[in-house]
Amino acid sequence: MNHSQFLISGFLRPPFYNGVGRQINQLQRLTIKFCKSHGGSKGMRDFIENHLVNYAKENQSVVVYVKPRRHRSPVIVAEYLNGDRRWMSAQNRNHEEILKWLSLLSLQAGDTEPIRYRKNWHTDCPSIQGPWTPFTHKNPAFNNIAFPDKELGKQLNMPETATEKLLRLVQEQKNTKNE
Amino acid sequence: MFLNKLINIARYPNNVNQLSNLFQRCLISSTPAAHNKLTVNKPLEFVDLKEGKDPVQNVNKKIQNSEAGRLFAVVQLCGKQFKITQGDVIMLEGFWEPTNGDQLRLEKVLLCGSQDFTLVGRPILQKGLVDIQATIIEKSLSHTRTHFKYKKRKQYRRINFQRSPTTVLRINSIEINNSVDQNEAQKPSDNVFF
Numbered sequence: 001m002n003h004s005q006f007l008i009s010g011f012l013r014p015p016f017y018n019g020v021g022r023q024i025n026q027l028q029r030l031t032i033k034f035c036k037s038h039g040g041s042k043g044m045r046d047f048i049e050n051h052l053v054n055y056a057k058e059n060q061s062v063v064v065y066v067k068p069r070r071h072r073s074p075v076i077v078a079e080y081l082n083g084d085r086r087w088m089s090a091q092n093r094n095h096e097e098i099l100k101w102l103s104l105l106s107l108q109a110g111d112t113e114p115i116r117y118r119k120n121w122h123t124d125c126p127s128i129q130g131p132w133t134p135f136t137h138k139n140p141a142f143n144n145i146a147f148p149d150k151e152l153g154k155q156l157n158m159p160e161t162a163t164e165k166l167l168r169l170v171q172e173q174k175n176t177k178n179e
Numbered sequence: 180m181f182l183n184k185l186i187n188i189a190r191y192p193n194n195v196n197q198l199s200n201l202f203q204r205c206l207i208s209s210t211p212a213a214h215n216k217l218t219v220n221k222p223l224e225f226v227d228l229k230e231g232k233d234p235v236q237n238v239n240k241k242i243q244n245s246e247a248g249r250l251f252a253v254v255q256l257c258g259k260q261f262k263i264t265q266g267d268v269i270m271l272e273g274f275w276e277p278t279n280g281d282q283l284r285l286e287k288v289l290l291c292g293s294q295d296f297t298l299v300g301r302p303i304l305q306k307g308l309v310d311i312q313a314t315i316i317e318k319s320l321s322h323t324r325t326h327f328k329y330k331k332r333k334q335y336r337r338i339n340f341q342r343s344p345t346t347v348l349r350i351n352s353i354e355i356n357n358s359v360d361q362n363e364a365q366k367p368s369d370n371v372f373f
Binding site: 007012014015018019020022023025026104107108109112113114115116117120121122123124125128129 | 249267280297314315321322323347349
C-alpha cells in the first residue's frame with residue numbers, strides 16, 4: 001500500500017519565531033456547541049459544569065464560546081493563529097475525555113493531524129564548519145597529484161598471489177637459517 | 180552517524196595527538212605510501228605547544244573574546260541525537276512530561292563546535308561547560324499510524340490505529356560558559372544518570 005497516497009508529507013514549520021523570545025499559545029478561539037436535552041451531549045454538559053471555568057482560567061489567551069442548540073450533536077471547534085480550523089465531534093464522549101481533547105487542542109500549534117513529518121529537525125543554518133566534501137580532512141598534498149596515479153589507483157586488499165606467497169616463504173626460510 | 184564518524188577518526192592512535200584529559204586534536208594523515216611519494220609544497224605542520232600555539236589556549240582566547248561565532252552542538256534527548264544550532268526546531272516522539280512554555284537546559288552534550296574548533300566529549304562534555312537553552316513550543320500527536328496484521332487462509336486480520344505524543348522544541352541559545360580544560364578535577368558526578 002502506498003502510504004503517501006493518503007497522507008500528506010511535510011517538514012516541520014513551526015509558527016514564525018515562536019519560542020525565540022517567549023512561547024505564545026497558538027490556540028485562539030474555541031467554540032463548544034451542545035444540546036441541553038439530548039443524551040449525546042451529556043458528557044459535554046458535565047464538562048461545562050465541572051471543568052470549563054477552570055479550563056478558561058488556565059488558558060487565558062483562549063476565547064471560549066459556549067453555544068447551546070436544540071437537538072444537534074455536541075461539537076468542538078478550535079481555531080488557531082495560523083488560520084487552521086479543527087472540527088471535532090464530541091458525541092457520546094464523557095467529560096474526562098472532552099477535557100483531555102481540549103487540553104491537547106490548546107497545546108497544539110495548528111491542525112497537525114494529516115501531516116507525516118519527513119524530518120524531526122528544522123534549521124535555517126544547516127552547516128557551520130562547511131558541508132562535507134570528499135576532500136574534507138584529507139592531506140593537502142592530494143591537491144598536487146596528477147591523476148591517474150598508479151600508487152593511489154591500485155586495488156586495495158588484493159589477495160596474495162601464488163608467486164608472492166612462494167617468495168615470502170623462501171624469504172622466511174632464509175631468515176630462519178641465518179638465525 | 181555524525182558522531183560515529185568523528186569517533187572513527189579519533190580512534191586511531193597515530194592520528195590523535197592527545198593534549199589533555201578533555202581535549203583531542205585530530206591530525207588526519209593519508210596512507211604512508213602516498214606520503215613518501217608525494218612532494219608537498221607546504222608540509223603538514225605539527226603543533227609545538229611551547230611556542231604559544233597551544234590549541235586549547237587559542238580556543239579559550241576565542242571563547243573569552245566571544246570570537247567563536249555561531250556554535251553548534253550534538254545533544255541527546257529522549258534517546259535520539261540531534262545536531263542543533265541557535266534557532267533550530269526539533270521534534271521528539273513519545274511521552275515526555277514537559278509542556279508548552281517550559282524552558283530547559285540540555286545537559287547531555289556530546290559535541291560542541293564553531294567555525295574554528297570542535298569540542299568532542301568522551302562520551303559527553305563536562306557538565307557546565309556548554310549551556311544550551313531550549314523552549315517547548317508545541318505538544319501534539321503524530322499522524323495516525325496503521326498497524327495491519329493479516330495471515331492468509333487463517334481467518335486472521337487485526338487492524339490498530341496509533342498516534343504517539345510529540346513535543347516540539349525551539350533551541351534558544353548555545354553558549355560556552357567555562358574555559359576549556361580549566362577544571363580537570365570536576366568530572367561528571369556519579370549521581371547523574373542518563
